[in-house]
Structure formats: C-alpha cells, structure tokens
Amino acid sequence: MMKNRKLFLVFILLAIITTSSFIVMHDLKPLQIQIPSNFPPPVYDLSINPVTEEGFELGRKLFYEPILSRDSNVSCGSCHQQSAAFIQAGHDFSHGVDNQHGRRNALPIFNALFYKTFFWDGGVHNLDMVPVNPIENRIEMDEKMDHVLSKLNNSSNYRSLFKQAFKVDSITSKEFLQAFSQFMSAMISANSRYDKYVRKEGEILTAEELHGLTIFEEKCRSCHATDLFTDGSYRNNGITNDFRFDKGRQEVTLNEGDKGKFKVPTLRNIEYTAPYMHNGSLETLEEVLNHYTNGIKPSDTVDSVFRKKDGSLGIELTDSEKKNLIAFLKTLSDKEFIHNSIFSEY
Amino acid sequence: MKKARYILASLFIAALLMSFIPSSDKKDIGTLALQFNHLFNNDPLVFGKEYKNVHGEKFTVKTLNYFISNIRITYKDGSEYVVPQDSSYFLIRQSDAASQKIQLNNLPKGKCTSVSFMIGVDSARNTMDVSKRTGTLDVAGAAKGMYWAWNSGYIFLKFEGKSSVIPDSLSNNFYYHIGGFGGFKSSTINNIRTQTFDFPKPVSIRNNSPVVTINVDMAKLFQHKTDILLSKNSNVMWGELSVKISENYAAGFSLGNIDY
Numbered sequence: 001m002m003k004n005r006k007l008f009l010v011f012i013l014l015a016i017i018t019t020s021s022f023i024v025m026h027d028l029k030p031l032q033i034q035i036p037s038n039f040p041p042p043v044y045d046l047s048i049n050p051v052t053e054e055g056f057e058l059g060r061k062l063f064y065e066p067i068l069s070r071d072s073n074v075s076c077g078s079c080h081q082q083s084a085a086f087i088q089a090g091h092d093f094s095h096g097v098d099n100q101h102g103r104r105n106a107l108p109i110f111n112a113l114f115y116k117t118f119f120w121d122g123g124v125h126n127l128d129m130v131p132v133n134p135i136e137n138r139i140e141m142d143e144k145m146d147h148v149l150s151k152l153n154n155s156s157n158y159r160s161l162f163k164q165a166f167k168v169d170s171i172t173s174k175e176f177l178q179a180f181s182q183f184m185s186a187m188i189s190a191n192s193r194y195d196k197y198v199r200k201e202g203e204i205l206t207a208e209e210l211h212g213l214t215i216f217e218e219k220c221r222s223c224h225a226t227d228l229f230t231d232g233s234y235r236n237n238g239i240t241n242d243f244r245f246d247k248g249r250q251e252v253t254l255n256e257g258d259k260g261k262f263k264v265p266t267l268r269n270i271e272y273t274a275p276y277m278h279n280g281s282l283e284t285l286e287e288v289l290n291h292y293t294n295g296i297k298p299s300d301t302v303d304s305v306f307r308k309k310d311g312s313l314g315i316e317l318t319d320s321e322k323k324n325l326i327a328f329l330k331t332l333s334d335k336e337f338i339h340n341s342i343f344s345e346y
Numbered sequence: 347m348k349k350a351r352y353i354l355a356s357l358f359i360a361a362l363l364m365s366f367i368p369s370s371d372k373k374d375i376g377t378l379a380l381q382f383n384h385l386f387n388n389d390p391l392v393f394g395k396e397y398k399n400v401h402g403e404k405f406t407v408k409t410l411n412y413f414i415s416n417i418r419i420t421y422k423d424g425s426e427y428v429v430p431q432d433s434s435y436f437l438i439r440q441s442d443a444a445s446q447k448i449q450l451n452n453l454p455k456g457k458c459t460s461v462s463f464m465i466g467v468d469s470a471r472n473t474m475d476v477s478k479r480t481g482t483l484d485v486a487g488a489a490k491g492m493y494w495a496w497n498s499g500y501i502f503l504k505f506e507g508k509s510s511v512i513p514d515s516l517s518n519n520f521y522y523h524i525g526g527f528g529g530f531k532s533s534t535i536n537n538i539r540t541q542t543f544d545f546p547k548p549v550s551i552r553n554n555s556p557v558v559t560i561n562v563d564m565a566k567l568f569q570h571k572t573d574i575l576l577s578k579n580s581n582v583m584w585g586e587l588s589v590k591i592s593e594n595y596a597a598g599f600s601l602g603n604i605d606y
Binding site for chain 1: 372432473474475476478479480484485486490493495496497498529530532534535538584585586
C-alpha cells in the first residue's frame with residue numbers, strides 16, 4: 001500500500017511538471033496603457049505585443065541608444081527630443097550620421113498607437129516597422145538591421161535585458177521592434193489643458209481660447225480632425241509648388257495626383273514643435289496662419305479646402321481671429337508629457 | 347481502491363503520450379517537392395558566366411533572389427491543398443541550392459492535377475506586425491536586402507549583375523529590384539504575379555516523393571511583352587517600369603520535368 005502510494009505521488013508530480021512546462025511564465029509586470037476617453041480606439045494591436053514594464057524600459061533604452069547608427073553618434077532621441085515634444089528643436093531638416101541633413105522635418109512620435117500610417121508620405125503602415133526606416137536610411141542612421149542586432153547580441157547587458165523582457169536567448173528583429181513598439185505605445189500625450197477641458201476634468205479655457213476653439217472647429221477641423229488633431233490624410237497645403245526634390249505621397253503611390261501631398265500632422269504640442277511644415281520652412285505659429293490666409297502657392301494638387309468662392313486660395317482669418325486661434329493652439333500643449341521622466345533619456 | 351488508482355494513473359500516462367502524437371494520421375499524407383531550376387535561354391544560370399540577351403547585350407549575373415508564396419495544389423476531385431499561411435513563404439536564392447527546393451509535407455494522398463503559387467509576397471503579409479515576419483520574412487535575417495524600409499514592403503525579385511553596355515560611371519552594374527503589393531489605403535502598382543501549371547498527367551501523392559521542376563528562364567525578363575534593355579534601364583526599382591519587368595519575368599516561369 002505504501003509503495004503504491006509513493007508510485008501515485010510520483011505520477012502526480014510528473015503530471016504537475018509536464019503541465020506547468022506548457023504554461024507560459026507570467027512573471028512580467030504588465031504596463032497598463034490608458035486610452036484617453038476623448039481619443040479614437042487604438043490601431044496597433046496591443047494583444048499581440050502587450051506592453052510590460054520590462055519591454056517598455058528596454059524600448060526606452062534602445063530609443064536613446066546611439067549604437068543603432070553606423071557611426072554610433074545618432075540615436076532616435078537625437079532627432080526626437082522630449083523637450084520639443086519628440087521632434088528636433090530648431091532644425092528644419094533632421095541631422096543624421098556624418099552631420100548629413102535629411103530632406104524633411106522630423107515628425108513628433110507620440111500617440112503613434114492611434115495611427116494607421118507613418119511618416120510624411122505614409123510609406124510605413126505598421127508601427128512595428130517604423131524604426132527600420134530611420135535605422136536603414138542613408139542620411140539618418142545609415143545602419144543595417146542585421147548589424148544592429150549583432151551589436152546588441154554582442155552586448156551581455158542587452159542580451160540579459162531582452163531575456164528579461166521577451167524570454168529569448170538571442171535577439172531577433174521581432175523582439176527588437178516589439179520593444180520599440182512598447183515604448184511608443186506608452187507615449188500617449190493627452191493631458192493638455194484642452195484635454196482636461198473636453199474631458200470635464202475641471203479645466204477652464206479663457207474667452208480668447210474658447211473663441212479660438214470655435215474658429216478652429218469652423219476652419220481647421222476638416223483636416224485636423226478628431227482629438228488626434230489629424231484625419232490621417234495626405235494633402236497639399238501649398239507650402240511649396242516646387243516638387244523636384246520632394247514629391248511627397250506620390251513617391252509612395254506613384255500617382256501623379258498625389259504630387260506634393262504630405263500627411264496632415266497632429267497639432268498637439270505644436271507650441272514646442274517649431275519649425276513647421278514638412279520642409280520646416282515656417283518658424284512661428286503666426287507665420288503658419290499667415291501662410292493659410294495669403295501664402296498658399298497654387299499647383300495642380302493643392303487641396304480644394306483652400307479654394308474660396310471667388311476662386312482664390314486661402315482661409316479667411318482676421319488678425320484677432322489669428323490671435324485667438326494661436327491662444328487655442330497653445331492649449332494643446334501637454335507639459336506633463338514633455339516633462340514625464342519615464343520617457344526621458346536619464 | 348488500489349485498482350482505481352492504477353487505472354487513473356494509466357489513463358493519465360496514456361493521455362500524456364497521446365498529446366505527443368500529431369493529430370492527423372501519418373498514413374493519409376504524403377509529400378511533394380517543387381524544384382526551381384534557373385536558366386538563361388535554356389542554359390543553366392551560373393554566376394559570373396557571360397550571357398547575351400535578345401537585344402545583343404552581354405552581361406554577367408551576381409544576384410538572383412525571389413519569393414515564392416501561397417502555394418496551392420489542386421486534386422483531381424477538385425479539392426485543394428493550401429500550404430498553411432504561416433509556413434507559406436519561401437525565399438529562393440541562386441546562391442543557395444538548398445533554397446531552390448521547396449519540400450511540401452502533409453499533403454493529403456491523392457492525385458494532383460496542378461500547382462499554383464505567387465511570385466512575391468501577398469499584400470496582407472506585407473502590412474502585418476513583426477510577429478508575422480519571422481523565418482524567411484525576417485528583415486534582419488533571411489529577408490535582409492529583400493525589404494524596402496521607406497516604402498514598407500518586400501522586394502519580390504532581385505536580379506543584379508554587370509554589363510559593359512552600362513557606363514563605367516555606374517560601375518557597369520545593373521539592378522532590378524521588383525516589389526509592390528498594390529498599396530495600403532491608396533492603391534499603387536502591384537507586382538504580385540501568380541502562376542498556375544497543369545500537370546500533363548496527375549501526380550500521385552502516395553508513399554513516393556514526387557518532384558515537380560519549375561524552370562525559371564531569366565531571358566524573359568528582357569523580352570516578353572516589353573523590351574527591357576540594359577543600356578536603357580539598368581536600374582529599376584520602385585516605379586511604373588517595374589510592372590513591365592514583373593510581367594516579363596513571370597513569363598519565364600514554366601513547368602519542367604516531373605519526377606513521378
């Protein structure tokens with residue numbers, strides 16, 4: 001009887017060991033991603049790549065890691081600076097390796113979780129594949145993905161961080177890119193004064209700001225739609241009519257009708273993201289509004305929303321309306337976000 | 347009581363052992379291989395060897411890579427075997443003989459009448475998240491050099507080499523990098539080409555291991571519907587001309603010998 005009992009216990013033990021080996025170890029600390037109530041639903045599928053503290057931390061470290069570039073001088077953070085809401089302050093074009101200049105103004109990278117396409121021309125359509133573009137771009141980081149991975153695999157520190165976050169012994173593009181997506185998914189900017197006002201969290205806007213909001217709803221909302229402040233479309237806003245060096249969306253679609261069209265950018269944190277436009281040609285918000293009232297350059301693809309009844313191009317705005325609009329635009333500044341140390345390099 | 351415990355324990359062990367046995371019965375499945383055979387004007391394609399295209403241009407080849415995906419086998423009774431999506435992407439490289447043979451396992455037994463496949467990668471897979479881009483689709487692994495980062499998508503076929511008709515200023519190099527899955531949100535060029543070949547007589551999937559050879563004659567790249575000249579277009583990547591090139595090279599795929 002005793003012997004049989006022992007045998008039975010062995011069976012039970014065996015059963016426990018076998019079943020437990022099939023259960024994924026859930027010892028990672030999940031990081032809750034709060035979707036703001038005034039935002040549309042996320043596009044990126046967090047169930048495929050759930051954000052964990054370990055994965056987010058690793059993504060943050062990679063974001064500020066210069067060995068991702070050929071000459072180990074440029075990190076993602078070089079051109080996406082937190083104090084400038086993750087664009088490159090004061091630069092019309094981004095600076096890459098060997099101090100080369102890109103040809104477009106860096107885009108802010110917050111709220112990426114909610115976007116269907118990425119970059120000014122929309123050439124990338126899955127958040128995971130975004131980092132490959134700057135890493136392999138010759139005038140940005142000028143590296144090759146396989147070489148980046150071999151550098152990381154040669155680092156015992158990175159190997160152990162990836163093992164913690166993804167349970168892998170060697171780092172592949174999957175874990176590398178998922179770490180970035182986890183970091184970017186957590187980068188949600190939704191705590192501006194405007195947000196707290198629309199979510200009725202006790203914030204009040206001034207009369208000037210509210211008037212600005214009314215003008216905005218009437219004259220800007222058709223493109224800067226939803227509380228992401230972009231409809232994600234591609235439009236030619238007449239900032240230039242010389243497309244020789246940059247055809248914008250046409251480079252991706254090969255469609256003549258897309259010549260000179262660029263993604264409608266978000267207006268969130270616009271106070272921090274000067275210079276403006278895809279070519280960084282405007283320095284101030286006043287210049288931006290002056291462009292829309294009387295600076296739109298005509299071309300075949302210029303957007304029809306700018307066409308006035310008399311056939312001329314532009315948005316009608318008085319000087320006081322411009323002042324109020326700018327006051328409103330500054331309510332889109334999210335100070336908590338640009339000072340949040342969880343996104344900082346150190 | 348004692349007996350009950352033994353029965354319980356034996357049942358448990360039996361269940362454990364069962365879990366290691368694949369669910370489908372091995373007796374009902376067989377294999378089929380597709381062997382890709384690279385040619386130029388019916389001669390075997392060899393790196394560094396000089397060939398002459400239909401336009402009289404002499405050249406040598408240094409790269410030939412392409413994706414084959416979404417393979418389907420049709421049976422005599424009209425049924426179809428579709429290679430499971432997640433293992434349906436194959437990167438064939440001239441530099442790697444092993445890559446030129448696609449071994450399909452788990453085919454239901456029966457008589458096959460045709461095979462169909464894509465030259466390229468379907469649009470859905472081109473827009474998926476990175477967890478669906480492992481193996482041959484890993485942009486930092488097997489698919490290195492077969493992916494456009496700025497205009498996200500796989501390069502379906504890469505054909506590179508040298509020709510004296512191309513100026514020294516271009517190092518005599520030619521590059522044909524053909525991709526384009528039709529676009530995400532807005533439509534654009536689509537270079538996915540699907541080929542279907544009917545077998546002259548049915549291929550039996552039994553206990554044998556039939557091998558179907560697909561000949562890939564790259565001479566067609568230079569002339570089929572459209573004339574492509576090295577002297578005129580030595581560097582074709584993203585652009586309208588790539589559509590003409592994919593139409594041309596797709597015609598170079600044909601059914602070769604079948605080893606029944």
